[in-house]
Amino acid sequence: MNEEKQTIHEFDLSIIYDYFSSAERQGPGSPEITLKALSFIGGLTEKSKVADVGCGTGGQTMVLAHNIPCEITGVELWPDFVSQFNKSTQSNNIHDRVKALVGNMENLPFQEEELDLIWSEGAIYNIGFKRGLEEWRKFLKQGGYVAVTENTWFTEDRPAEIQEFWQKAYPEIDTIPNKLVQMQKAGYLPVAAFVVPETCWTDYYSVMQATQESFLTKYKGNKTTEEFISYQRYEAELYYKYKAHYGYVFYIGKKI
Numbered sequence: 001m002n003e004e005k006q007t008i009h010e011f012d013l014s015i016i017y018d019y020f021s022s023a024e025r026q027g028p029g030s031p032e033i034t035l036k037a038l039s040f041i042g043g044l045t046e047k048s049k050v051a052d053v054g055c056g057t058g059g060q061t062m063v064l065a066h067n068i069p070c071e072i073t074g075v076e077l078w079p080d081f082v083s084q085f086n087k088s089t090q091s092n093n094i095h096d097r098v099k100a101l102v103g104n105m106e107n108l109p110f111q112e113e114e115l116d117l118i119w120s121e122g123a124i125y126n127i128g129f130k131r132g133l134e135e136w137r138k139f140l141k142q143g144g145y146v147a148v149t150e151n152t153w154f155t156e157d158r159p160a161e162i163q164e165f166w167q168k169a170y171p172e173i174d175t176i177p178n179k180l181v182q183m184q185k186a187g188y189l190p191v192a193a194f195v196v197p198e199t200c201w202t203d204y205y206s207v208m209q210a211t212q213e214s215f216l217t218k219y220k221g222n223k224t225t226e227e228f229i230s231y232q233r234y235e236a237e238l239y240y241k242y243k244a245h246y247g248y249v250f251y252i253g254k255k256i
Contacts, residue, residue, distance in 0.1 A: 027122030054123025188253030
């Protein structure tokens with residue numbers, strides 16, 4: 001593995017997005033987990049407005065759309081993901097109330113106190129958990145909810161290999177109690193926190209194995225692509241080796 005490529009963020013964005021474009025979800029998750037998180041959120045009606053920040057191609061957004069009557073706006077940086085998202089809304093016949101926009105989570109296209117719910121699965125790390133919760137809060141109505149997944153330590157002590165990997169990849173990774181404190185300090189009442197099951201990770205990595213083979217064939221001889229796939233495989237290897245120590249946690253908070 002090329003030592004210069006310390007984290008996924010050092011790879012060209014076009015390679016990253018192309019790699020993930022064929023996946024229904026761009027990270028570990030499942031319809032069941034999306035619905036479990038949704039079960040902690042009440043009071044949503046046809047008049048409610050929801051934002052899915054960092055929505056990707058919209059796998060989780062479609063689950064939300066089929067289970068709540070709200071107007072939903074996905075926000076995604078990559079135009080091709082937005083195009084795929086909006087094609088899905090057409091095929092699901094929900095395009096009258098569900099759409100995606102090209103936008104940046106650092107500058108969301110909403111008015112203050114416009115939203116009833118901000119959703120973000122596997123994406124808040126791009127801005128940081130603490131910063132995301134603090135900056136997005138102004139877009140929520142009083143009593144509105146935020147629901148995000150965040151990579152989290154399950155144990156206080158970790159083997160050096162996995163500790164060093166995540167400190168480089170995402171220095172904000174922390175334990176569940178510390179994340180809940182951050183949520184409360186950001187102005188939310190923590191409503192729920194639950195661990196995303198191991199099967200979401202193993203199913204995700206299994207699906208991406210086939211993508212890796214076709215990706216290497218598509219970009220045969222491209223050294224950068226080969227390094228990127230090597231990084232993806234290393235990350236999966238670390239998960240299988242150290243899954244007792246970390247994973248996604250779904251955090252749901254209510255604006256106070």
